[in-house]
Amino acid sequence: MQVTSPVRPPLVTGGKTISDVTADICKQVEGKPSKMWIISFTLSVICLGYGSYCLWMTWWEGLGLWGLNKTIGWAWDITNFVWWVGIGHAGTLISAVLLLFRQKWRTSINRAAEAMTIFAVLCAASFILAHMGRPWMAYWALPLPNSFGSLWVNFNSPLVWDVFAISTYLTVSLVFWYVGLIPDFATIRERATGIRRVIYGALSFGWVGSAKHWSRYEAISLVLAGLSTPLVLSVHTIVSMDFATSVIPGWHTTIFPPYFVAGAIFSGFAMVLTLMLITRVVFKLQDYVTIEHIESMNKIIVLTGSIVGIAYITEFFIAWYSGAPYESYAFVNRMSGPYWWAYWSMMTCNVISPQLFWIRAVRRNIKITFVLSIVVNIGMWFERFVIIATSLHRDYLPSSWAMFYPTKYDVGDYLFSFGLFFTLFLLFAKYFPVINMAEVKSIIKSSSGKQEHKH
Amino acid sequence: MTEEKFIFSAAIKKKIFYTMGAGILLLVIGIFMAMNGGHHAGHEVAEHADTHGGPIWQLRIIKDLWLNNVFFSGIAIVGVFFVAFNYIAQAGWGVVVKRVAESFGYFIPVGGVVMILLFVVFNHDLFHWTHHNLYESGAEFDEILNGKKGFLNFPFFLIRMVIYFVLWYFIWKSIRTNSVAEDLNADLKYHNKSIFWSAIFLLVFGVTSSTSAWDWVMSIDPHFFSTMFGWYVLASWFVSGLAMITLVVVTLKENGYLSVVNSSHLHDLGKFMFAFSIFWSYIWFAQFLLIYYANIPEESIYFVERLKNDVYSPIFFMNLFINFAFPFLTLMAAEAKRQAIILKIVAIAILIGHWFDFYIMMTPPLLKQEGGLDVKILFIEAGITMIFGGIFFYMILNGLSKASLVPKNHPMLQESVHHSIYL
Numbered sequence: 001m002q003v004t005s006p007v008r009p010p011l012v013t014g015g016k017t018i019s020d021v022t023a024d025i026c027k028q029v030e031g032k033p034s035k036m037w038i039i040s041f042t043l044s045v046i047c048l049g050y051g052s053y054c055l056w057m058t059w060w061e062g063l064g065l066w067g068l069n070k071t072i073g074w075a076w077d078i079t080n081f082v083w084w085v086g087i088g089h090a091g092t093l094i095s096a097v098l099l100l101f102r103q104k105w106r107t108s109i110n111r112a113a114e115a116m117t118i119f120a121v122l123c124a125a126s127f128i129l130a131h132m133g134r135p136w137m138a139y140w141a142l143p144l145p146n147s148f149g150s151l152w153v154n155f156n157s158p159l160v161w162d163v164f165a166i167s168t169y170l171t172v173s174l175v176f177w178y179v180g181l182i183p184d185f186a187t188i189r190e191r192a193t194g195i196r197r198v199i200y201g202a203l204s205f206g207w208v209g210s211a212k213h214w215s216r217y218e219a220i221s222l223v224l225a226g227l228s229t230p231l232v233l234s235v236h237t238i239v240s241m242d243f244a245t246s247v248i249p250g251w252h253t254t255i256f257p258p259y260f261v262a263g264a265i266f267s268g269f270a271m272v273l274t275l276m277l278i279t280r281v282v283f284k285l286q287d288y289v290t291i292e293h294i295e296s297m298n299k300i301i302v303l304t305g306s307i308v309g310i311a312y313i314t315e316f317f318i319a320w321y322s323g324a325p326y327e328s329y330a331f332v333n334r335m336s337g338p339y340w341w342a343y344w345s346m347m348t349c350n351v352i353s354p355q356l357f358w359i360r361a362v363r364r365n366i367k368i369t370f371v372l373s374i375v376v377n378i379g380m381w382f383e384r385f386v387i388i389a390t391s392l393h394r395d396y397l398p399s400s401w402a403m404f405y406p407t408k409y410d411v412g413d414y415l416f417s418f419g420l421f422f423t424l425f426l427l428f429a430k431y432f433p434v435i436n437m438a439e440v441k442s443i444i445k446s447s448s449g450k451q452e453h454k455h
Numbered sequence: 456m457t458e459e460k461f462i463f464s465a466a467i468k469k470k471i472f473y474t475m476g477a478g479i480l481l482l483v484i485g486i487f488m489a490m491n492g493g494h495h496a497g498h499e500v501a502e503h504a505d506t507h508g509g510p511i512w513q514l515r516i517i518k519d520l521w522l523n524n525v526f527f528s529g530i531a532i533v534g535v536f537f538v539a540f541n542y543i544a545q546a547g548w549g550v551v552v553k554r555v556a557e558s559f560g561y562f563i564p565v566g567g568v569v570m571i572l573l574f575v576v577f578n579h580d581l582f583h584w585t586h587h588n589l590y591e592s593g594a595e596f597d598e599i600l601n602g603k604k605g606f607l608n609f610p611f612f613l614i615r616m617v618i619y620f621v622l623w624y625f626i627w628k629s630i631r632t633n634s635v636a637e638d639l640n641a642d643l644k645y646h647n648k649s650i651f652w653s654a655i656f657l658l659v660f661g662v663t664s665s666t667s668a669w670d671w672v673m674s675i676d677p678h679f680f681s682t683m684f685g686w687y688v689l690a691s692w693f694v695s696g697l698a699m700i701t702l703v704v705v706t707l708k709e710n711g712y713l714s715v716v717n718s719s720h721l722h723d724l725g726k727f728m729f730a731f732s733i734f735w736s737y738i739w740f741a742q743f744l745l746i747y748y749a750n751i752p753e754e755s756i757y758f759v760e761r762l763k764n765d766v767y768s769p770i771f772f773m774n775l776f777i778n779f780a781f782p783f784l785t786l787m788a789a790e791a792k793r794q795a796i797i798l799k800i801v802a803i804a805i806l807i808g809h810w811f812d813f814y815i816m817m818t819p820p821l822l823k824q825e826g827g828l829d830v831k832i833l834f835i836e837a838g839i840t841m842i843f844g845g846i847f848f849y850m851i852l853n854g855l856s857k858a859s860l861v862p863k864n865h866p867m868l869q870e871s872v873h874h875s876i877y878l
Contacts, residue, residue, distance in 0.1 A: 255682035257741035
């Protein structure tokens with residue numbers, strides 16, 4: 001017998017039945033695209049188009065189009081890469097880690113969060129390709145036998161570890177996401193006719209929902225969750241090592257791996273909130289993504305934001321404590337040097353403003369949550385920019401100190417990733433079920449408001 | 456549900472006193488061995504270590520007192536941490552084991568008093584940075600430590616120590632008071648107050664876990680620094696605390712208590728030990744790899760002392776084996792986590808392993824070449840650990856007997872009683 005404590009608020013409100021779940025979520029897939037959707041999609045495609053032009057020019061003309069100089073050889077490209085990869089982490093955390101922790105509230109948001117993960121990782125990958133300059137040689141990053149003499153990847157380089165970590169992560173996330181979609185595609189197939197029935201039928205891999213199918217579904221979900229959990233930690237750990245293995249003040253600090261992972265989950269949850277707060281209103285899913293879900297996500301934001309805050313303070317303290325003059329300078333320069341505004345934007349957005357979520361009324365306020373979720377993402381972008389640019393721009397030779405100024409192509413390539421992300425997300429939202437119907441149905445009995453009234 | 460109370464019987468007390476007595480005996484034998492057997496070159500090395508002329512075995516005892524007090528105080532505070540994060544996460548499964556973790560708080564005052572006494576009396580032996588001549592111009596002047604004196608100085612260090620223990624004790628006391636009051640009066644307000652104090656605790660512990668680790672462990676090696684160190688010590692404390700909770704729960708169950716604890720609860724405790732053994736290994740490896748890779752002398756000296764030194768390298772590798780490989784391989788299978796005997800073996804292994812983790816953190820800077828694995832560990836170290844362990848168990852079992860073993864009015868109790876992870 002499973003018991004649900006009376007102090008637990010319902011996770012599905014409005015007295016939904018199992019058939020309501022199917023109807024409410026399939027409605028969006030089956031209906032005609034709404035006006036809002038068409039407008040958003042058009043804007044995203046325009047953004048993608050302009051971004052594609054800038055990216056094309058970056059490849060055609062070369063990386064000289066970016067604002068890099070001899071001192072700052074890495075700036076927006078790697079900042080954007082780390083930012084997008086970090087955002088991707090929330091999806092896996094929600095679907096895998098929260099599955100292992102048996103958190104029922106994950107069922108309403110895992111589908112969209114996983115989709116976001118995959119798209120965010122693709123956006124991140126676009127910066128890897130962009131900053132290679134010659135993307136047709138991207139396969140050089142792989143340890144393939146070749147006829148170029150001694151050319152081989154440098155296994156000592158964390159950038160190569162990144163290639164393995166991120167490609168494995170993308171593969172496993174994709175499989176996890178797709179496995180979860182199969183029962184829902186079958187549900188849509190059963191309701192569809194004509195060509196749609198053929199397409200969703202093919203996508204559902206002949207799922208009939210037998211007990212054997214469900215047993216396999218649950219087994220594979222657990223196995224994939226077990227695999228994804230160390231994978232998701234490894235990804236941002238290795239991203240942090242891109243910096244932390246180098247002997248550059250401000251980059252080489254041992255706390256980086258867990259601190260980057262916490263920051264990634266922090267920004268990922270903020271992005272999930274931004275997307276879900278819009279989706280739940282546009283698709284009328286307020287009974288599935290309830291204020292309880294929003295509050296739970298806000299709690300994770302205040303937790304991870306505080307972990308990141310402790311890491312900032314630790315770095316700062318140890319920079320002083322170490323007695324290493326270059327290390328101390330790097331941190332003083334971050335705070336009060338020419339990039340002081342970036343540093344204080346980061347501090348305000350990541351550490352100070354999320355502390356508002358300690359207050360219950362703020363956690364449950366949708367407007368404030370929406371604003372703060374965007375604030376967090378701005379802050380996390382600045383975090384990466386601060387770490388990267390401020391550690392580079394004043395090196396050991398004061399005569400070569402420089403500043404970084406983004407060009408139209410830096411901005412354009414960033415816009416490309418936004419265009420790509422939102423185009424893919426909108427296509428997903430329209431043609432795929434945005435909420436995992438099968439899993440939400442599984443918690444209806446224990447966690448819906450309707451059952452609560454019966455007691 | 457009928458109220459179940461733990462009876463701290465005379466028989467159990469006798470066992471604890473016998474253990475402590477055996478510990479004292481071992482310690483005395485160890486001291487005689489060290490004094491008379493005259494370990495080679497003991498006095499010569501003692502001059503290099505900061506003993507001020509005292510023999511090395513005295514320093515060894517002081518170090519062991521400090522080590523055990525840091526280790527057991529950490530376990531005690533992790534008990535409170537466990538209760539607090541379960542409240543904040545609204546976790547229902549663990550209600551039936553909550554009182555066990557809660558009882559760990561009874562050791563906090565003991566840990567606090569012993570810690571303050573040890574620091575006040577033995578600060579020159581334990582902490583190189585407390586020597587005044589390091590800050591006065593002369594041969595001993597240390598520019599690096601002079602730069603740190605704003606943080607590493609006697610009064611501020613002592614004030615910090617007092618603040619940590621006072622905060623931990625009072626927040627634990629608030630959680631405990633509400634928890635016990637809830638037993639007498641089924642009012643949700645106690646639950647909500649517990650959540651409030653748990654949030655405060657997490658906030659306080661988030662900061663103090665790192666700062667106390669810098670103070671009590673990292674500053675023994677005052678030139679060394681690593682931003683990861685606070686979380687590294689936290690990970691070690693945390694997994695030791697989880698192992699201690701598991702060990703106490705399993706032992707109580709073996710003795711006929713906690714009949715509501717079923718194999719799913721054990722499974723979850725096993726998962727915790729499994730997951731956080733991996734987490735500790737992750738933190739360990741991340742810190743090691745980055746220091747190894749960058750190879751900055753100020754940092755890599757830490758691993759040179761421990762890894763490239765025949766005295767300590769066996770302990771260094773043993774640490775990794777007991778704390779990573781063993782729990783990882785033993786607890787991998789789901790069925791293993793549901794067997795009380797396996798959990799017991801792994802919990803004991805983790806506790807011994809992490810005791811050695813603290814040993815390898817603290818010993819090299821204090822005992823130099825004299826702290827290796829030799830027969831003295833079986834007497835001096837084992838004896839002092841048995842004395843501390845005896846005090847720890849006396850305090851927590853005495854505390855445990857003061858209230859019902861299961862918080863009978865906890866609003867999530869029924870969830871926990873009917874907990875089954877296969878449903």
